[in-house]
Amino acid sequence: MRPxxxxxxxxxxxxxxxxxxxxxxxxxxxxxxxxxxxADNGDRxxxxxxxxxxxxxxDVSRDSRRLITGSADQTVKLWDVQSGxxxxxxxxxxxxxxVEFSVGDKLAVITTDPFMGQTSTIQVKRISRDPNxxxxxxxxxxxxxxxxINRAVWGPLNKTIISAGEDAVIRLWDSETGQLLKxxxxxxxxxxxxxxxxxxxxxxxxxxxxxxxxxKLWDSRTLTLIKTYVTERPVNACDISPLLDHVxxxxxxxxxxxxxxxxxxxxxxxxxxxxxxEEEIGGVKGHFGPINALAFNPDGRSFSSGGEDGYIRLHxxxxxxxxxxx
Numbered sequence: 525m526r527p528x529x530x531x532x533x534x535x536x537x538x539x540x541x542x543x544x545x546x547x548x549x550x551x552x553x554x555x556x557x558x559x560x561x562x563a564d565n566g567d568r569x570x571x572x573x574x575x576x577x578x579x580x581x582x583d584v585s586r587d588s589r590r591l592i593t594g595s596a597d598q599t600v601k602l603w604d605v606q607s608g609x610x611x612x613x614x615x616x617x618x619x620x621x622x623v624e625f626s627v628g629d630k631l632a633v634i635t636t637d638p639f640m641g642q643t644s645t646i647q648v649k650r651i652s653r654d655p656n657x658x659x660x661x662x663x664x665x666x667x668x669x670x671x672x673i674n675r676a677v678w679g680p681l682n683k684t685i686i687s688a689g690e691d692a693v694i695r696l697w698d699s700e701t702g703q704l705l706k707x708x709x710x711x712x713x714x715x716x717x718x719x720x721x722x723x724x725x726x727x728x729x730x731x732x733x734x735x736x737x738x739x740k741l742w743d744s745r746t747l748t749l750i751k752t753y754v755t756e757r758p759v760n761a762c763d764i765s766p767l768l769d770h771v772x773x774x775x776x777x778x779x780x781x782x783x784x785x786x787x788x789x790x791x792x793x794x795x796x797x798x799x800x801x802e803e804e805i806g807g808v809k810g811h812f813g814p815i816n817a818l819a820f821n822p823d824g825r826s827f828s829s830g831g832e833d834g835y836i837r838l839h840x841x842x843x844x845x846x847x848x849x850x
Contacts, residue, residue: 767824
């Protein structure tokens with residue numbers, strides 16, 4: 525399984541997202557330029573220029589026409605995917621962290637970081653079909669819990685919002701009233717910062733990766749803990765295979781701790797676990813630093829990883845991957 529190495533970012537990767545068809549891959553990094561690539565051969569298609577800070581997260585609309593990006597420059601921007609034109613900029617009083625379109629692309633959920641005495645927030649914006657009619661007002665603002673909210677995603681049928689972050693608690697909110705519906709159990713839940721949260725392709729369950737060196741699978745409606753995958757390093761990124769009963773987990777220490785401990789190349793691997801049996805199936809080595817972003821192609825036949833080293837590695841699975849016997 526020879527990876528395709530994609531070097532387009534000057535700084536560490538933060539997020540990767542495929543479009544629904546799986547032919548485009550969008551990448552965000554601590555440089556200011558979200559980038560779009562061809563997902564089959566890794567060719568760079570273009571760059572979205574306009575942010576003045578690290579870009580933490582992105583999402584692409586179902587028809588692949590709109591891109592939304594959240595950045596440390598205190599803006600969330602809407603882009604025309606094809607032309608790279610900036611359609612609108614939502615401005616905030618603090619860095620924007622997570623962004624996601626709702627099912628139907630009429631709404632977007634956005635989180636902002638605690639900053640200068642303000643708490644973190646979860647905000648919902650209406651997304652207009654016509655960019656000229658776009659307005660910046662939030663139709664819902666939830667004042668967040670202590671610490672940063674690293675991820676917020678829509679629950680089934682857009683009825684709820686699922687959030688997680690520095691306080692390690694996963695929360696379920698009513699997306700219309702902003703009421704807190706449920707919190708994950710302190711005993712069985714994560715013990716340290718939740719760094720990533722991804723939904724399964726049908727939205728019925730989701731996977732969280734945490735600095736407590738585990739990833740956990742949850743039911744989207746009830747927040748019931750289903751499975752736990754234990755590894756020996758902090759988990760920065762994870763994803764669920766749309767094709768097989770596999771999950772992929774990646775991470776490594778914080779960048780500041782890397783030099784003091786082992787810096788043997790390839791220690792930073794993407795590990796594959798069996799979703800049901802919770803057992804490790806194998807790993808893919810290669811990055812020279814912690815893995816910060818992981819994504820399966822929607823067809824389940826390839827995946828990509830983004831690292832602290834500034835590289836994206838695109839892997840097309842060999843045929844024997846699809847016949848692994850447990």
